[in-house]
Amino acid sequence: MNLTSDQQILWQHGFVKLNGTVVTTWAMMVVMALGSKLITRKLSTGAVISRWQASLEIVVTGIEGQIEEVGLKDPKPYLSFLGTLFLFVATASLCTVIPGFAPPTGSLSTTAALALCVLVAVPAFGVREQGWAGYLKTYTTPTFIMLPFNIISEFSRTLALAIRLFGNMMSGVMIIAILLTITPYVFPIAMTVLGLLTGMVQAYIFSILAAVYIAAATRVRKPKPPETPAPEPAKASTH
Amino acid sequence: MDSITLVAVTSIATAGLTTGIGCMCPALGEGRAVATALTSLAQQPDASATITRTLFVGLAMIESTAIYCFVVSMILIFANPFWTHVIAGTAGK
Numbered sequence: 579m580n581l582t583s584d585q586q587i588l589w590q591h592g593f594v595k596l597n598g599t600v601v602t603t604w605a606m607m608v609v610m611a612l613g614s615k616l617i618t619r620k621l622s623t624g625a626v627i628s629r630w631q632a633s634l635e636i637v638v639t640g641i642e643g644q645i646e647e648v649g650l651k652d653p654k655p656y657l658s659f660l661g662t663l664f665l666f667v668a669t670a671s672l673c674t675v676i677p678g679f680a681p682p683t684g685s686l687s688t689t690a691a692l693a694l695c696v697l698v699a700v701p702a703f704g705v706r707e708q709g710w711a712g713y714l715k716t717y718t719t720p721t722f723i724m725l726p727f728n729i730i731s732e733f734s735r736t737l738a739l740a741i742r743l744f745g746n747m748m749s750g751v752m753i754i755a756i757l758l759t760i761t762p763y764v765f766p767i768a769m770t771v772l773g774l775l776t777g778m779v780q781a782y783i784f785s786i787l788a789a790v791y792i793a794a795a796t797r798v799r800k801p802k803p804p805e806t807p808a809p810e811p812a813k814a815s816t817h
Numbered sequence: 818m819d820s821i822t823l824v825a826v827t828s829i830a831t832a833g834l835t836t837g838i839g840c841m842c843p844a845l846g847e848g849r850a851v852a853t854a855l856t857s858l859a860q861q862p863d864a865s866a867t868i869t870r871t872l873f874v875g876l877a878m879i880e881s882t883a884i885y886c887f888v889v890s891m892i893l894i895f896a897n898p899f900w901t902h903v904i905a906g907t908a909g910k
Binding site: 779 | 866867870873874877880881884885887888891
């Protein structure tokens with residue numbers, strides 16, 4: 579039994595290998611890029627818009643709203659990165675309904691690459707928003723002693739992002755494969771439906787966590803608000 | 818017992834124990850988290866969006882510990898480095 583689709587070698591010439599992960603990733607990329615190119619070819623701002631444009635608008639505005647709720651007040655610069663992460667992971671898990679399709683996110687190399695993108699993007703956005711000095715100063719908050727722990731957390735959360743997505747997707751594929759040998763007809767379908775649900779939740783969590791990390795890195799430190807008197811506690815009606 | 822049997826027995830037993838214990842404890846934690854979230858949803862239905870989002874992120878954090886255990890047991894069963902080492906050692910003799 580293959581643990582990941584990395585071990586599924588489809589074509590080999592010398593030491594150039596083409597494994598299942600690369601093929602499915604590129605197939606998904608082609609489908610998504612061509613699809614969005616076709617849909618956005620003739621956009622209209624009139625009262626009547628095509629169904630495809632409406633569905634794409636729902637997706638984009640939904641992602642934008644979620645990014646804004648996390649705390650990034652101006653979601654435009656982050657939309658392309660976070661939206662790509664979400665759409666890639668979500669499409670990978672949706673495509674598992676195609677028989678014989680092993681999701682590329684079920685391989686540790688893909689999820690490690692996605693997590694490394696987040697690892698690079700967080701300081702990049704932070705530096706762009708606060709400048710080098712401002713961003714590097716966030717590593718020494720609240721005190722200087724926390725510097726090594728802040729650096730460790732940067733790497734450990736990258737590892738956690740990669741392993742979490744890999745474990746969830748791989749376990750879904752593996753449970754279906756095991757159930758196919760035990761109870762062939764009905765029960766694997768139920769697990770596939772459950773896998774679709776967890777796949778969407780994982781896509782949401784991956785992109786939301788990336789958004790939370792970026793929001794923490796780009797938050798410009800505001801001067802302390804003036805002291806306001808605490809609101810009086812509501813009087814308990816004891817009488 | 819020769820070393821192949823020893824490695825096999827240890828790997829299989831440890832894999833079962835890892836998934837067993839590693840599912841139990843995060844399940845308790847997730848149960849507590851969901852119960853608290855339901856209580857606060859009942860008290861403050863207006864804040865449902867924030868509570869739900871925080872709950873999802875927190876559940877993902879808790880669940881990842883269970884996922885680590887699962888990955889470790891999968892490695893022990895399907896991609897055990899000690900097993901391949903021992904097999905290579907006996908083949909070389």
